[in-house]
Amino acid sequence: MFDWLQNLSDWLIYSVFNIAQGTKLGDALNFFVYDAIKILILLFLITTVMGVVNSYFPVDKIRNYLSRNKLFGLEYLFASTFGSITPFCSCSSVPLFIGFVKGGIPLGVTFAFLITSPLVNEVAIAMFIGMFGLKATLIYVSSGILLGMIGGFILGKLNLEKYLSPWVQGVLANAKKEGDLEEEKLTFSKRLPSIFTEAFSIIKGVFWYIIIGIGIGAMMHGFIPTGFFEEYISKNNPFAVPIAVILGIPMYSNAAGVLPIIQVFVQKGIPIGTAIAFMMAVVGLSIPEATMLKKVMTWKLIAIFFGVVAICIIISGYVFNLIL
Incomplete structure (x- = not known):
């Protein structure tokens, strides 16, 4: 889908700016251009789709349904399963987070x-x-969904709504004042202008957070060698899993992007659970992600979110090592 964008990034960095391919600077800049444009495109598409969904979907009924507390945890299973089938990275999930809240x-x-x-x-x-293989994949998918369920359940019990950022609080206040488009019975063509306006408003609000986050990730991507991590997360270190999680936090990538690195780790003897814990930290917890989430959460909420998820990842890493 984004092959044209990769070609554009290659042409811009390696031909127009004449930076040698394979160099640290070239790789970092290529990563930045490609991810920045891709994420902004995805953000607009996702935000627009969520605007359409929010304008038609009976959110009040879903809210009432999920708030009855009679699902015995199935609401967390539904949300985690939905998260597992959506092809979004952590930064692309921010507009969805706003839409849900x-x-x-x-x-x-x-x-x-x-x-x-x-x-x-x-x-x-x-x-x-x-x-x-299939067995490791099933455990990986199951652990990812279970991690979301447990983490969401714990965070939900902490009553953290007051730690949402003032910007989100303002969005929520405006939403209450404006009311639902559905109640106004507007046609789709009449809904679109307000949907596009809201999409651009959200993108404008998070733009610099995304650019800064991707810039940090590009620096990590281009200048931190893989061998740096292998030194600290070998199978002989009983603290390898938490160290892997800590080392993964400064990184930034999606699951598909980091998997080749994980394969190299496993081939060099690093336990698969440790490698997957590193991957989950890179994908689900990162400094760039924290920078992006700062637009919708206070630092205190980000710290709580990261802490709960990090503990869950560490536990799943040790369990993964025992099973496999």
């Missing part, structure tokens, strides 16, 4: 989606099967 979906259920969405997707599953 704006629609009145409980924050814990929204977190369940936000946790799982970047960790598990169909591209990563296909690559995982080819690299590690």
